[in-house]
């Protein structure tokens with residue numbers, strides 16, 4: 236009862252301030268569909284290649300956000316930089332080397348590496364041919380410490396024969412397709428694409444010495460090394476195999492492993508400065524890169540939310556020094572990899588001076604889903620925080636009201652949406668949260684999530700509601716938190 240009375244008083248106070256025509260004109264009117272559209276088109280352009288965590292495309296997006304924060308006079312979250320490295324590791328293939336005494340072989344044309352473990356330091360060993368690698372051959376041919384060449388039926392199911400050959404002591408396994416050399420070219424192309432990708436993880440990758448080192452090779456180099464046509468090689472008996480030449484090869488596959496250049500972009504607008512209390516407005520700006528043979532530009536997911544944060548920063552900028560709480564504008568990296576940027580921010584309070592009291596999170600607010608025609612928004616997580624939730628309704632009544640939908644709060648059927656975006660990083664440490672979302676659609680995580688499919692006028696209405704709710708949260712003096720999950 237006491238809480239309720241307190242809430243009523245403080246909310247009434249806020250409305251009096253917020254409803255004045257001056258408030259509306261000065262702050263809300265700066266939020267426009269055209270500038271939201273401009274941000275979305277830039278963030279979702281092909282040149283950012285889907286903003287995958289740790290990639291240059293993501294860093295381009297980060298630079299754009301920083302520029303906008305600077306233009307609007309935001310301060311770096313730690314008073315030094317807007318970029319917060321989120322402590323991930325990245326690794327990517329750097330070099331593949333295969334040499335004989337006679338020549339260097341060409342990656343993807345002569346050979347391709349199939350395994351994930353690096354070959355470093357390099358291996359220097361003799362080659363041995365073992366036919367189709369049947370069990371009996373190992374009774375006759377010694378593969379210990381050697382590079383074994385084996386004929387396979389498929390490059391897709393190489394693991395069984397490679398691990399058997401490795402158990403017999405081979406240091407590397409080179410696989411040649413039994414019949415169709417085009418299969419080598421296909422395997423080569425598949426792996427070329429994989430080799431260009433950047434891998435990201437929360438820990439430094441560990442590769443044990445004992446991991447299998449397997450290659451696919453062109454039939455031509457098998458012929459060159461063993462000096463027999465491939466069709467004749469396949470027919471040899473054990474004794475003939477023993478009399479083949481045993482050329483030496485040198486091989487190395489180098490990975491570049493380093494701390495990933497993946498960063499949250501974080502700025503703030505100071506409040507009156509009486510406390511360190513702050514409200515965090517967040518949206519992830521990373522996306523999933525290239526998939527399904529196309530660039531997933533992620534216009535709705537989540538160029539829309541990022542554009543909203545940039546627009547909100549502009550709208551709140553004139554309120555510097557006037558609100559009870561500081562406002563933190565947090566564009567996170569690594570969301571698509573498991574909310575990594577938001578977890579990092581929430582779990583490293585020592586990197587800033589703020590005492591976070593609430594989180595407003597924005598993830599996909601540009602579309603209309605199949606169950607609506609207009610004017611609605613889903614909110615997530617606020618059902619756990621009745622006081623925060625009531626601010627949303629006060630804000631909504633101050634504007635042209637939207638339908639506020641709670642369907643994703645009973646989201647067992649959809650998956651638990653409370654855990655599926657950055658608000659969860661705050662909810663799990665009992666900070667009141669409210670996630671804004673316009674719903675799922677068939678273009679989700681495909682190259683079809685493009686900027687032309689966004690309803691910018693409706694997005695403007697949604698951003699105005701988020702502005703007003705955040706304004707009330709920044710003015711409110713206390714929240715009690717109520718968590719049951």
Ligand SMILES: [Zn+2]
Nearest residue numbers: 536537598599
């Ligand atoms: Zn998202």
